[in-house]
Amino acid sequence: MIRIAIIGSGGSGKSTLARKMGDKLNLEVWHLDRLLWKPNWQLTTREEQREIQNELIAKDKWIIDGNYTRTLDIRLNAADTILFLDISKVICVTRVVKRMIKFRNSTRPDMNEGCNEKIDLRFIKWVWKFPKTQRPYILTKLEQLSTNKEIIVLKSPKEIQRFLDNL
Template identity: 60%
Template sequence: MNRIALIGSGGSGKSTLAMDMGKILDIEVWHLDAILWKPNWILTPREEQKQIQSQLVNRDRWIIDGNYQSTLDIRLEAADTIIFLDMPRTLCLYRVLKRRLMYHNRSRPDMQSGCKEKIDLQFLKWIWDFPSKKRPQMQQKLANLSMDKQIITLKSLQEVKRFLASMKDQV
């Protein structure tokens, strides 16, 4: 595992897993939320997003977490390992609400400064609808990838813990 893409719903644990894996494997971690959102929640234009990600995936080793459907193929094609965090929506919603309370009126460590933690109904609805609307699209994309990619789907906190433990044993 040298080029790792982490995908999944908001609140699924992508950033946390990316940081944990980065420490274990000694690979630089790139959080797309921190790269693509400018202060005050201004999103980088799509063409610039593509350029940024194309440069990142040309590196020898990386971990990139984030969905960003319009540029997902850039990461999936370049990755040797894709980890899909397919967590229950109730867990994802709980984590997002907890995160909002934890980082009230300030930015998370995996975000740009000036992007204070916020929640809106549209984001909560996106998380709730993820299993029925986004999961099938992601699963189809993963099924269409070449066979030389390692695709790992983790569906619970216990599976994530076992995955990290096995990774530590191999290093």
């Protein structure tokens, strides 16, 4: 467990888990939100996203958190361990709203400077629809991976905590 990809809906706890795992395992953590968003919420081009992620996976050891389904294969193919946080949409939306309120008009720790948190109804709707729109795609991708990868699906905050406790 030295090349770890953490995926899941917004609000599922990817960044928090990545930080905690990085501390426990002494691995460098890379938050894709911090790397792929430019100030004022300008998303990097798909080509830039691929370049950035190819540089990250070239490293010997890492934890990368983020969904970004258009470049998901880069991380999944390079990882030896994949954690899919398959958390209830109610929990995820609640967490996203709390995060938007807590960091409103400031930048949260896992985000690039200049991307101040704001109430974003489009993102909230995306998180709510994630189980129907994104989850099936992710599960199909995980099924297609080679058997030499450890794939861990965590379905609740308690399961995440137990996983961390057992690291």
